[in-house]
Amino acid sequence: MRIKIQKSIVSSLLIAFILVLSTAALAQSRTAIEVASLGPQVGDLVPNFRLADQNGTLQTLESIAGPAGTMLLFHRSADW
Amino acid sequence: MELQDRLEELSASGIGIAAISYDSPEVLAEFAERRGISFPLLADVDSSVITEFGILNTVAAEGVGPNKDDPNVVADVAKYVSAFGSRQMIVGTPYPGTFMLDAQGRVSSRFFEEFYRERNTTSNVMLKLGIGVSPVAAIEGSTAQLKFTAYPSNSSITVGTRFSIAVDVEPNEEMHVYAPGAEGKGYRVIGLNLEEESMVRYEPVEFPESEIYYFEPLDEYVPVYHEPFTILQEIVVNADETVEARMAEMDTLTLSGSLEFQACDDAICYLPTTIPLSFTLDLDNPDRQRATTR
Numbered sequence: 296m297r298i299k300i301q302k303s304i305v306s307s308l309l310i311a312f313i314l315v316l317s318t319a320a321l322a323q324s325r326t327a328i329e330v331a332s333l334g335p336q337v338g339d340l341v342p343n344f345r346l347a348d349q350n351g352t353l354q355t356l357e358s359i360a361g362p363a364g365t366m367l368l369f370h371r372s373a374d375w
Numbered sequence: 376m377e378l379q380d381r382l383e384e385l386s387a388s389g390i391g392i393a394a395i396s397y398d399s400p401e402v403l404a405e406f407a408e409r410r411g412i413s414f415p416l417l418a419d420v421d422s423s424v425i426t427e428f429g430i431l432n433t434v435a436a437e438g439v440g441p442n443k444d445d446p447n448v449v450a451d452v453a454k455y456v457s458a459f460g461s462r463q464m465i466v467g468t469p470y471p472g473t474f475m476l477d478a479q480g481r482v483s484s485r486f487f488e489e490f491y492r493e494r495n496t497t498s499n500v501m502l503k504l505g506i507g508v509s510p511v512a513a514i515e516g517s518t519a520q521l522k523f524t525a526y527p528s529n530s531s532i533t534v535g536t537r538f539s540i541a542v543d544v545e546p547n548e549e550m551h552v553y554a555p556g557a558e559g560k561g562y563r564v565i566g567l568n569l570e571e572e573s574m575v576r577y578e579p580v581e582f583p584e585s586e587i588y589y590f591e592p593l594d595e596y597v598p599v600y601h602e603p604f605t606i607l608q609e610i611v612v613n614a615d616e617t618v619e620a621r622m623a624e625m626d627t628l629t630l631s632g633s634l635e636f637q638a639c640d641d642a643i644c645y646l647p648t649t650i651p652l653s654f655t656l657d658l659d660n661p662d663r664q665r666a667t668t669r
Contacts, residue, residue, distance in 0.1 A: 319382065325437075325447055328455060330470045330487045334430040341474060344424040346395065348415040349403040349479040354393060356480055359415055363389030365476040366500075366626050368378070369430060370396040373406040375417060 341367070376410045377529065378497040381508065385497075388506050390475075397422050397467045422467040430472070430487075432456065433501050435465040473500055492535035493615035498528035499538045502607060503581075510541075514652055520638035520645055523547045525567075531657035534622060535614035539607045540654060542634060544600070549640045551601035554585030560597050561639050563647035567608045569632035574618045574662055578609035622658050629655045 335341045343356045359365055378392070385392055393415040398406070403416040417424075425431050437443065438452040438461025454462050471489030471494065484504065486495045501508050511525035517523070525542045529601065532538055544565065546552055553562040566581055583605065585598040610630070612618065622628075631653040638645050 321557045325442075325445070326481070328434060328451055330430075330455070330472070330489050333470065333487075334428050334485075335474065335482045335531075337484060338484050340480050341476060341482060342427045343480075344395075344417075344419075344427070346417040346419055346424060348393075348399045349400060349407040349412075350418055351400055354415050354417055356476075357389045359393040360478065361386065361389045361391035361474070362478065362481070364383060364478050365393070365474075365480075366497075367474045367476060368392075368394040369425065369428070369471055369473070370394055371432075371465070371471050372396050373394075373398050373466040374402050375464065 376412055378468045379410065379412050379414070380635070381497050381501060382414060384501070384506065386510060390506070393417055395424060395469075397425065409421065422469075425467070425469040430469045432465070432468050432470050434658070435461050435508050437461070438538075439466060454489070457491070461468055473497075473612075475500075475504060477598050477643060489579050490535075490614065493611055495535055495537055496529045496532075496538045499609070502528050502539055503603075503609075507612070510543075512654070512656075516650060517639075518648060518650075519547075520550045520637070520648075523650075525634065525635065525652055525654075527656055528655070530595070531659045532612055532628070534612055534619055536612045537609065538612075539609045540567065540569070541605055541607050543603065543605050544636075545603040546638065550638050551588055551599040552636045552638045552641070554598040554600050555582055556585070556598040560595060560601050562597065562639075562640055562644075563608065563635060565600070565634075566634040567606060567632060567634055567652075569608060569630050572628075572630060574621060574628060575610050575612050575630070578611070580608040581609065627655050629653055629656055 312333050335360050341356070345353055356365070382392065395417045397419050399420055400418045403418055406412065407416055419425050422431060432455060434451045434455040437448045438456050442448050443461070456465055470487055472485065473495065474482050475484045477483045486500050488494065498508050508528065509522055511530040513524050513526035515524050522545045523542055525540065527538060527540050529536070529538045544552065552565045555564050558564050569577060585600055587596050588599040589596055634652055636648045637645065637647040
């Protein structure tokens with residue numbers, strides 16, 4: 296009998312422990328955002344692309360580049 | 376649009392320009408027409424380029440997803456998405472920012488913010504890159520030792536604007552002024568000191584590299600500037616409700632302060648000089664007009 300009680304205590308403790316662990320794991324599964332660390336960093340090559348502009352002309356990294364380089368802006372929206 | 380206004384100067388520096396967003400070519404066409412934009416606005420309609428670049432704002436999707444009530448998500452939404460919570464419309468947008476690429480397509484510098492309401496102005500980026508911008512609302516002055524031109528990167532600002540005040544300094548012939556590090560030798564280092572203003576915060580003043588001057592009579596080595604140089608005071612307009620409410624009542628914001636320096640030549644060290652400066656900037660309301668095509 297005594298052994299049985301101890302067993303159930305142990306197993307509920309174990310379950311509680313697992314619960315705590317999994318909650319912690321859930322919380323940690325969201326890595327903190329740091330925009331500065333996202334995307335190509337200084338010295339990195341950026342991916343090429345092929346996108347239509349406002350006139351329907353397809354543009355690539357090469358087609359927009361100037362002789363000294365490129366200023367590439369990312370905007371949330373031109374519409375709001 | 377500010378970038379359009381600087382297009383000529385950027386092109387003259389050999390820099391190509393494009394802006395990417397998830398808008399359709401039709402929306403971009405209307406925006407370009409309405410705002411007189413001639414540089415390419417690129418339509419990344421499915422956000423695939425934004426995603427490939429690794430700068431998709433994933434918090435926007437979290438904010439409308441199953442974990443939207445998680446306190447960490449709520450906090451991140453307020454910081455990275457919107458003070459009013461996320462909406463489906465924001466899903467697919469990038470963290471806004473600018474990459475400067477060299478001729479080989481490598482990132483030479485990047486300008487991104489951690490708070491969604493703060494944005495670098497193009498003119499500020501140009502000043503930081505050392506691309507000359509034609510001064511607006513410039514204050515020019517001269518003393519017996521130097522000439523200076525002080526000007527804001529932008530003549531109008533709004534909530535969250537990251538801009539700067541630049542001071543171009545040209546020491547007269549044979550003259551030098553003191554650079555950071557010279558204070559230890561008892562000299563007054565050149566500085567732009569702006570008075571506290573609760574609507575803005577000041578970043579540390581950016582100084583260019585100085586040179587070492589050997590002053591023989593005292594056998595000392597001191598960091599100085601004797602060629603023309605520019606110091607930059609970066610300023611961020613705080614993006615909070617208090618500032619917004621105050622700004623709604625104002626047309627302009629005046630920032631006052633002074634330029635301080637000490638100049639010397641090989642023979643004479645002049646007394647430290649303080650020149651009062653004041654900059655009045657127009658306050659803009661953000662453009663809320665939307666395209667009629669969806």
